[in-house]
Amino acid sequence: MNKPLVNPEIGQQIRDWRPYYEAKLGFRNHWYPVMYSADLAEGEVKPGKLLGEDLLVRRSGGTVYCIKDQCLHRGVPLSRKVECYGKDTITCWYHGWTYQWADGKLCDILTDPSSKMIGTRSLKTYPVQEAKGMVFVFMGDLVGDSAPPPLATDLPPGFLDPDRAAYGIRRLVKANWRLGAENGFDTTHIFIHKDSPFITGRDSALPLGFASAGTLQLDLREDPAASRGVVDVMAQHYRPLFEATLDGQTVLRTRAPTGKHNTIHTISLWMPGILSVENHPEADMVQYEFYTPHDADHHMYYQVIEKSGVTDAAQEAAFRAECESLHEPLALRGINDDDLWAREAMQGFYADDWGWLEEQLFEQDRNLLEWRRLASRCQRGIQTLAHVQGGA
Amino acid sequence: MNKPLVNPEIGQQIRDWRPYYEAKLGFRNHWYPVMYSADLAEGEVKPGKLLGEDLLVRRSGGTVYCIKDQCLHRGVPLSRKVECYGKDTITCWYHGWTYQWADGKLCDILTDPSSKMIGTRSLKTYPVQEAKGMVFVFMGDLVGDSAPPPLATDLPPGFLDPDRAAYGIRRLVKANWRLGAENGFDTTHIFIHKDSPFITGRDSALPLGFASAGTLQLDLREDPAASRGVVDVMAQHYRPLFEATLDGQTVLRTRAPTGKHNTIHTISLWMPGILSVENHPEADMVQYEFYTPHDADHHMYYQVIEKSGVTDAAQEAAFRAECESLHEPLALRGINDDDLWAREAMQGFYADDWGWLEEQLFEQDRNLLEWRRLASRCQRGIQTLAHVQGGA
């Protein structure tokens, strides 16, 4: 069949998280964000890409639809020249093959209305749901009339709470999605943020690292009917470091907390690849990071800040203004821009799969290993090249 | 040996046109245009590329010669720095190996005139013939003194008629040559031309599509001593569509013919990949399109308009002026520029060979299937990577 997506010889040497190793293009049968709702006006058609598959999304009559961006006939992208002659259909610019947005059915062929193929086949469609200003797509294979699992099972707990306002940005990062997720959940990667304007630009504190203090206690959530993830209540077992020494000499020192800012957050990583950082960038906020598989070498990085207790439009406008003026420049960009190049710096080592064998993890990486194992147990399928190219 | 040019596993699933599938670099032992005669002045040396092979062409004493552009010694391109010290030879810039244009024989080595290799080996040469302002090369392997098949067997019938004037342009297209040929012969691809300035800019008509009307009758020409191809007399079995409807509503309407312009042409596709469109762009003209294999991902697209009954220089000049002012901007570019991006849009689906299995052809594509089968039966050989790299 197809050339394998990952080196199978390496996979044989990975015991308890082989599905995670194989999921270079992500896990199938999960919900993923494809764009922000605000970027898709009524009637608009926009391309998207998830797990290596090219998609086309349309908002029509208030509902958002998602189809595979590839005509059944000769495989061309419908997005190359979008032709919608009604609100329910899209017509391929090449030979007039016309599909229904709702179910993908080939409902007409404009160049040959008598073709016997009409009505007999369908373009792949994917379920869509909108929430918190994001358009989510279920990248999976439903049998018969079965419904996809609830969107909430593929989001961190609380993400959908009705009293929360959300503010988000996104960008494409040149690193596999797993390197994005591991960079975020990795506790000691905080070392790279020591020069961040988030610390230097205002009265805040961020440790240089987190030394172990006691036994690692991770909370594994695996109920298939709920969010599944690894929760690390860092305060229980990490000691923040504000100084670093070499040969007894202090070589680095960072601002210690003044009490105003909490330096130890609870962090958690949820299926199918979403980080939650509590009390960040402010005490009453949570920062979420979606590491969405784009292709084998890129992930789309969605960063969303949520604030609780936002119940009216004035509060929401104030939150939005605060994000635009403060949290986006200092946190979403100020801090996280460092993470982008860190992930890209890892990509070379892992690109040909050998890094997964050659890496040498240390004590502080145990939460990453737990994540790999949990993800391998809880995943609902593995995206393959056959899904991308057809033939699956 | 070499890495295979196409995925053999896919080839095993293709029954009656496997040679066509394998001919990603084109068919060997056929004639192909390498440039226009006007682009090669007396004495000039110019590089060319056919079927993945780098060539060097020279006009000397009125005759055109063609050699492989690769020194036998260390494999360097002679074209990197052309050194011709006489009208009959070319000398490699690197070590002075000197070849005869006529037969490729290594006739001297300037850095060592006593070398025993002189006279004992030859660079690959290819027969050349000029016709209708084009330089044709026979990309094949002749045994002993055998002559190549007549040029006319690799051209559409009538192309060489003495009373015809020809006007042509060419460009390189980022799509395999077969996608070029199939785009041209494909009857319903006409749907992409509905916005073309060819229609909107003057009093002409072009249907939106061609619905079947009766049984498909194709004329298959397979006499090995003549032109071999598939002729589709479209008027016999297609009904032109000037309106398209969806759910009973007319969604598209194009100008219907006024009688001045014929909208149904006879189209035919000839070995080794040349389209003929009769009565186009005017009733007394034929448009030919050569989809010449350049490499696996590109074809050189030669577009030639011929007009009959041109017997003196004044008529030829008038025809040329008409082409320059009208047919080139409105037909060769106005219409066919759409075809370029259509072919390039198909390339992604077919590039790794899987598209040939995954495509879903419909009734109107039967002429393409007949073409694939006829080409598989009539081809004289398949170009391989060994021909390109040496070792064949």
Place this chain on the structure above:
Amino acid sequence: MNKPLVNPEIGQQIRDWRPYYEAKLGFRNHWYPVMYSADLAEGEVKPGKLLGEDLLVRRSGGTVYCIKDQCLHRGVPLSRKVECYGKDTITCWYHGWTYQWADGKLCDILTDPSSKMIGTRSLKTYPVQEAKGMVFVFMGDLVGDSAPPPLATDLPPGFLDPDRAAYGIRRLVKANWRLGAENGFDTTHIFIHKDSPFITGRDSALPLGFASAGTLQLDLREDPAASRGVVDVMAQHYRPLFEATLDGQTVLRTRAPTGKHNTIHTISLWMPGILSVENHPEADMVQYEFYTPHDADHHMYYQVIEKSGVTDAAQEAAFRAECESLHEPLALRGINDDDLWAREAMQGFYADDWGWLEEQLFEQDRNLLEWRRLASRCQRGIQTLAHVQGGA
């Protein structure tokens, strides 16, 4: 394991120089220049690349150290953001893993000073030696306390002579290192220099080629305790050509020597890939050329002119001024710039390894064959992809 670096099927057809064929990334366990001493000031850290491996070099306390530029932990390049908090160590910017420059030992982890991994593993280090203004690295694997072979065994004889002054430049060339070495040692490649400003710009002479005159006598040096190489005393068996004829007509003529300039030099090629051209660019000078493997498709080309009898600073300054004003523009660039594009022109033919079978060598290439055989006998190991990616 890894994908093989070279096509093994081709290797099976090469009898007496297979190791040379396999050494696409160079020979291991040899000394190679990584930069010029002048480009590394006290305290500076600079990246380098040899045999496909990314390296990091530092001068500290007058000593130069070399480590592999890849953190053991997650494989990131340390060079992406250099952090040295003391003169003896380098700290990874990502998680604070800290290594000793001298032995590579993981001596601390700033984000977790209590990690049990500290002291238990080491980054790969390579021995360094400076000589004649160049920083040499021993790209090899030493067992226990064993010392590398003397630097002099990987340099041409005389190169280290104390009374010699050296002047050098370097550039990266888009050709495998073996094509660089063979271009330099190849006697008849001199044909490409016929238009060089080295001849046309001053009163000097350079033949068009060297015809055989008598039996080829090559001096093979294979004492493992000394420099190993092939010495070609060209005056013994080559006759310089100042005219070229075709069909009895003189087609090329170049300036013959006036007596001032010697046109026949002794040339030699030494392990692991260093050319020596005696009496060039002046009678009392030697030009050395290092074809240092960079990656499979590039070599770093170091060109060094040495002059004997330079014993004080004034003489050295005069030599330097002469090189800057005369020899660098006319010889190192004027002549050798032609060699750069000649090597790059060969690269396409050899890039996929087939060129090593398809090439057709002639009498004048016997010194190249001797070099391939000697290199195959004298090499101390072959660089593999596993050395580059880890896992070796």
